Amino acid sequence: MIATAWRVIGVGFSLLVVLTAALLYGVEPQQTAFTHGARVGRDVFITFDLRTDDLTVLMLAVVGVVSACVQVYSIGYVRERIASYTALVTLFTAAMVTVVVADNLFLLLIGWEVMGACSYLLIGHYWERRDARSGAMKAFLMTRLGDVGFLFGIFVLGLGYGTFKISELGESPISSGTLTTGTLLLLVGVVGKSAQVPLQTWLPDAMPGPSPVSALIHAATMVAAGVFLIARLYDVFTAAATTLTVLAIVACVTMLFAALCAMAAVEVKRVLAWSTVSQLAIMFAGLSLGTSDGRHAALFHLTTHAAFKGLLFLCAGVLLHEVGTAAFVVLRRYTRRGALRKAMPVTFVTMTIGLASLAGVPGFAGFFSKDAVVEAAWLHARDGSTLGWVVLVSVCLTAALTAFYCVRLWLWVFFRTPALAGALGAFEDDDPMVDAEEPDTSKLHDPSWLMLGPLVLLAVGSIGLGYADGVHLNWGVALVTTVLALLGALPAYSLWQRGADPRPVVLEREFGVDQAYYRIFAVPVRWSAQLAVAGDRDVIGAYVRAAGRTGTLASQGLRRLQTGNAQTYLTAAVIGVIALAILAGVIGS
Amino acid sequence: MPLVLPLLLAVLLFCIGVYGVLARRNAITLLMSFELMLNAVNLNLVAFDAWRLDGLATGQTLAVFVITIAAAEIGLGLAIVLLLFRGHGHVDVDAARDLVEVDHRVETIDRAEKGTDR
Amino acid sequence: MTTALFSIAGAMAVVAAVLVVTSRRIVHAALWLVVALGAVAGCFGVLHAEFVALVQILVYVGAIVVLVLFAMMLTKAPTNPLPGLTTGRSPFAAAVALVLALILGTGVVVAFGNEKVKPVPAGSAESVGNAVFRSWVLPFEVLSVLLLAALIGAIVLSQRSGRLSEPSEPVSGAEGGDD
Numbered sequence A: 001m002i003a004t005a006w007r008v009i010g011v012g013f014s015l016l017v018v019l020t021a022a023l024l025y026g027v028e029p030q031q032t033a034f035t036h037g038a039r040v041g042r043d044v045f046i047t048f049d050l051r052t053d054d055l056t057v058l059m060l061a062v063v064g065v066v067s068a069c070v071q072v073y074s075i076g077y078v079r080e081r082i083a084s085y086t087a088l089v090t091l092f093t094a095a096m097v098t099v100v101v102a103d104n105l106f107l108l109l110i111g112w113e114v115m116g117a118c119s120y121l122l123i124g125h126y127w128e129r130r131d132a133r134s135g136a137m138k139a140f141l142m143t144r145l146g147d148v149g150f151l152f153g154i155f156v157l158g159l160g161y162g163t164f165k166i167s168e169l170g171e172s173p174i175s176s177g178t179l180t181t182g183t184l185l186l187l188v189g190v191v192g193k194s195a196q197v198p199l200q201t202w203l204p205d206a207m208p209g210p211s212p213v214s215a216l217i218h219a220a221t222m223v224a225a226g227v228f229l230i231a232r233l234y235d236v237f238t239a240a241a242t243t244l245t246v247l248a249i250v251a252c253v254t255m256l257f258a259a260l261c262a263m264a265a266v267e268v269k270r271v272l273a274w275s276t277v278s279q280l281a282i283m284f285a286g287l288s289l290g291t292s293d294g295r296h297a298a299l300f301h302l303t304t305h306a307a308f309k310g311l312l313f314l315c316a317g318v319l320l321h322e323v324g325t326a327a328f329v330v331l332r333r334y335t336r337r338g339a340l341r342k343a344m345p346v347t348f349v350t351m352t353i354g355l356a357s358l359a360g361v362p363g364f365a366g367f368f369s370k371d372a373v374v375e376a377a378w379l380h381a382r383d384g385s386t387l388g389w390v391v392l393v394s395v396c397l398t399a400a401l402t403a404f405y406c407v408r409l410w411l412w413v414f415f416r417t418p419a420l421a422g423a424l425g426a427f428e429d430d431d432p433m434v435d436a437e438e439p440d441t442s443k444l445h446d447p448s449w450l451m452l453g454p455l456v457l458l459a460v461g462s463i464g465l466g467y468a469d470g471v472h473l474n475w476g477v478a479l480v481t482t483v484l485a486l487l488g489a490l491p492a493y494s495l496w497q498r499g500a501d502p503r504p505v506v507l508e509r510e511f512g513v514d515q516a517y518y519r520i521f522a523v524p525v526r527w528s529a530q531l532a533v534a535g536d537r538d539v540i541g542a543y544v545r546a547a548g549r550t551g552t553l554a555s556q557g558l559r560r561l562q563t564g565n566a567q568t569y570l571t572a573a574v575i576g577v578i579a580l581a582i583l584a585g586v587i588g589s
Numbered sequence B: 001m002p003l004v005l006p007l008l009l010a011v012l013l014f015c016i017g018v019y020g021v022l023a024r025r026n027a028i029t030l031l032m033s034f035e036l037m038l039n040a041v042n043l044n045l046v047a048f049d050a051w052r053l054d055g056l057a058t059g060q061t062l063a064v065f066v067i068t069i070a071a072a073e074i075g076l077g078l079a080i081v082l083l084l085f086r087g088h089g090h091v092d093v094d095a096a097r098d099l100v101e102v103d104h105r106v107e108t109i110d111r112a113e114k115g116t117d118r
Numbered sequence C: 001m002t003t004a005l006f007s008i009a010g011a012m013a014v015v016a017a018v019l020v021v022t023s024r025r026i027v028h029a030a031l032w033l034v035v036a037l038g039a040v041a042g043c044f045g046v047l048h049a050e051f052v053a054l055v056q057i058l059v060y061v062g063a064i065v066v067l068v069l070f071a072m073m074l075t076k077a078p079t080n081p082l083p084g085l086t087t088g089r090s091p092f093a094a095a096v097a098l099v100l101a102l103i104l105g106t107g108v109v110v111a112f113g114n115e116k117v118k119p120v121p122a123g124s125a126e127s128v129g130n131a132v133f134r135s136w137v138l139p140f141e142v143l144s145v146l147l148l149a150a151l152i153g154a155i156v157l158s159q160r161s162g163r164l165s166e167p168s169e170p171v172s173g174a175e176g177g178d179d
Helices: A002-024 A054-077 A082-101 A105-123 A130-161 A176-193 A211-220 A222-232 A234-239 A241-264 A268-288 A292-323 A328-336 A339-343 A345-359 A365-382 A386-414 A449-468 A475-498 A510-561 A566-588 B004-023 B027-052 B058-088 B104-114 C002-022 C026-046 C050-074 C090-112 C125-135 C137-159 C171-178
Strands: A030-033 A038-040 A044-046 A049-052
Touching: A002 A054, A002 A082, A049 A054, A049 A082, A054 A082, A054 A211, A054 A222, A054 A292, A054 A449, A082 A105, A082 A211, A082 A222, A105 A130, A105 A176, A105 A211, A105 A222, A130 A176, A176 A222, A176 A234, A176 A241, A211 A222, A211 A268, A211 A292, A222 A234, A222 A268, A222 A292, A234 A241, A241 A268, A241 A386, A241 A510, A268 A292, A268 A365, A268 A386, A292 A328, A292 A345, A292 A365, A292 A449, A328 A339, A328 A386, A339 A345, A339 A386, A345 A365, A345 A386, A345 A449, A345 A475, A365 A386, A365 A449, A365 A475, A386 A475, A566 B004, A566 C090, B004 B027, B004 C002, B004 C026, B004 C090, B027 B058, B027 C002, B027 C026, B027 C050, B058 C050, B058 C125, B058 C137, C002 C026, C026 C050, C050 C125, C125 C137
Parallel strands: none
Antiparallel strands: A030 A049, A038 A044
C-alpha cells in the first residue's frame, strides 16, 4: 500500500518535471526570488532564487524523462524495500531539479549534496551485500572529497564577485587569481561528482546498486551535473584560461583511461560504467574548448548520452533481472546455446540501438553528438589552439576505443562465436569449473512491458535525439569518425571470430589506481585507526583498568589482614594504642 | 615507701599479661594472663589509695569491685573456652579462625573433602 | 621495712607471673598463677589494704584458680609439656610488651618519681565497708546484677552445642551409600 503510494508519487513527480519542462519551453529566461534571503557579511545576500532558461529547460526535460522511465521500469524491477527505494529516487529527482533551477550557488549546493546522499543510499540499496556497502561508502567519501573543494570554490567565487547569485556572477570585475582559484576549486567538486581522473574509481564500484539507479544517477543525471555546472557558469569558466586547460587535460586523460578500462572489463555494467566516465570526459572536453560551439556540443552530447546510456543500463538491468548477473562468463553460457538473443528479442534490439548510438554508428544520436564535439574541437584547432588539437586527437582516439568495446560487448554477449568450442575459456580463466552446470534457458524471456516500455522509449530517443537539433553534418568529420569507429570495431570483430579475448593485466587491474589509492590512503588511515584503537585500549583504558585493579589488589591485600585470628587483631590494637601514646607524647612535649 | 615501686610492679605485671595474651596459644593461659593484667590494675588502685588517703577508701573499694568483675569474667571466659573445645576439639586460639571471611566456593570444597569431619 | 617486704613480694609476683606466661606445662602455669596472685595479695597487705588482700586470696586463689583448673580438666588439658606453646608472633608480642613496659614505666617514673606512700598502721576493713555500703551502694547493686548476668550467660553458653555456625549436613551417609 505504502509502496504503491510512493510509486504513484514517484512517477507523478517525474511526469510533473517533464510537464514543467514542456511548459517552460520557449519562455523568456527569467529569475524569481521567492524569499528575502539572509544577509551574510556587509552586503552579500544569500537568496533562494530560481531561474529558467534554455539550459534549465533542457536539463529538466532530460531529468524528467529519464527519471520517469526509471520509475516505471523500477515497478517491474525492484522487489524489496520498494517504499524507501522509490522515495529516494524521487528525492534524488527533486534534488536534481533544485540544482537545475537554482540561481544561487548555495541553493545549488543543497541540491548537489542531497544528490550525493541519495546516491550513497541507493548504491547501498542491497546493503546485505558487502560490495554494495563498500561501493556506497567509497562513492560517498570520494564525492565528499570533491565537495569540500566545491564548497570553498563557492566561497571564493561568491566573495570575489560579492554575490552568490549565479546570474550576477561575472558582471563585476574580479582579479584573475581569485577567478582561477575559485574555478579550480569548483572543478575539484565537478571532477568528484562526475568521476573524472583522479577521482574516477568510485563510479565503477557503484555498480552493485540497482540497475535503474545506475541508469538514472550514475549515467544520465547526477554524474552529468558536473557538466551542467560548468555549462551554467560557462562565462566564469571561459574567463579562467588556466582552469580550462586543466579541465581539458583532465578530460583527455579520463576519456582515454576510462575507454581502455572499459575494453578489459568483463561485466556489462562495469563496461557501461567506464564508458560513462569516458563519455562524460568527452562532454568536458567539449566544454574545455571555451567556445559556444563546444558548450553546445557538450550539452548535445549530454542529452543523447542520457538517452542511450540510460537505455543501456536499463538493458543491463533486464539481463540482471532475468539471468541474475551481468557477468560475461554467465551470459556466455546462455549465448552458447543461442538462447539469449532469441529469448529476449526486445532487449536485444534496444540494446543494439543503445550500443550503436554509443559506438557512433552513423545515423544514431551518439554519432551526431560526438561529431559535434569533434567538429567544435576541429574548429578550435584550426584557429591555432594547441588545446583544440589535443582534444581533437583524444576524442577521435576515444571514438575508436568506444567502438571497440561496444562491438566486443555486443558480440560476446549476444552471438555464438564461430570459433571452435564456442570460445570456451575466453572468460572462464578465473573459474574453470564455472561451466560445469548447464543453465536453464527455458525460463528466459523478455520482461513485462512495464520494463520494456522505457527501453523502447529511450531507444527511440537514442535514434531520434540526433535529429532534434536539426541535422547539421560536417562530411569530413563524419567520414573521419566513421572510419575511426570501423577501425575500432574491426579488431573486436576479428578477436571475437577467433574466440579470443586478450585482456592486458594492466587494463584488467584498471592501471592499478585502486590499489595505489588503497596503499596511499586506505592503509595509512587503517594504521592510524589501529593506532587510535591501541591508544584508547592501552593508554586511556589502562588508566581505567589500573584504577579498578588497584582497588582489587588493595582489597585483596587488606583481606589478607582478616585472618580470623583474634590474637592478631588484638596485637594490632595494642600496637595502635602504643603508637597513639607515642604520638601523644611527641605532640605534647 | 616510694610510690613508684608498686606502680612499676603493676607495669611489669601488666606487660607480662600483655605478652601472655598476645603470644600464648592456649585459651586458658590467655585467661590467666587476663587475671595478671587485672591484678596489675588492682595494684595501681590500692597503691594510689594508700598514697592519697582520702578517707573513703575509694581505691580499695574499686579493687574489690574489679575482683568481683574478674570473677564474672573468668566464669564467662571459661564457658567460651569450653564451647570452643566442644566445637573444635582443642583450645588453640591461634587455630580458631571462625571469624575469617570464607569464599563459599572454597568452603564447599573443604566441606566435601573433609566429609565426615563433623 | 615496708619497702623491703614489698620488694620481696613484688619480686615473687613478677617471677611467678613470668613463669605463668612461659611455663610449658599448663597446670604448672595455673599453680604459678596462685603464687603470683598470692604475692600480689602480699603487696596489698604491705600497702595496708588487708581487706582487699583477703578478698584477693579468697576469690582468686579460692575460686578463680579452682575454676581454671576445672576448665583444664574439662578441656582435657595435657599435663605433659605442650609442643606449640606460643604462636609464631611471640617475639613480636614480646617486643610489643617490652615497648609498652618502657613507655608505661617511664611515664610512671616521670609522673610519680618523688612521691612517697605514708605508712598507715591501722587496718581499714571498716572504712572499706563504710565506703561500699554508703558511697558505693548503687554500683555495688549494679555489680550484683552483673554477676547474675554473667552467671546466666555462662549457663547459656554451656548449654550450646558445638559449633556456633551453621548446622552440619548429612554428608557422610549419602557418600557412603554411593561408594
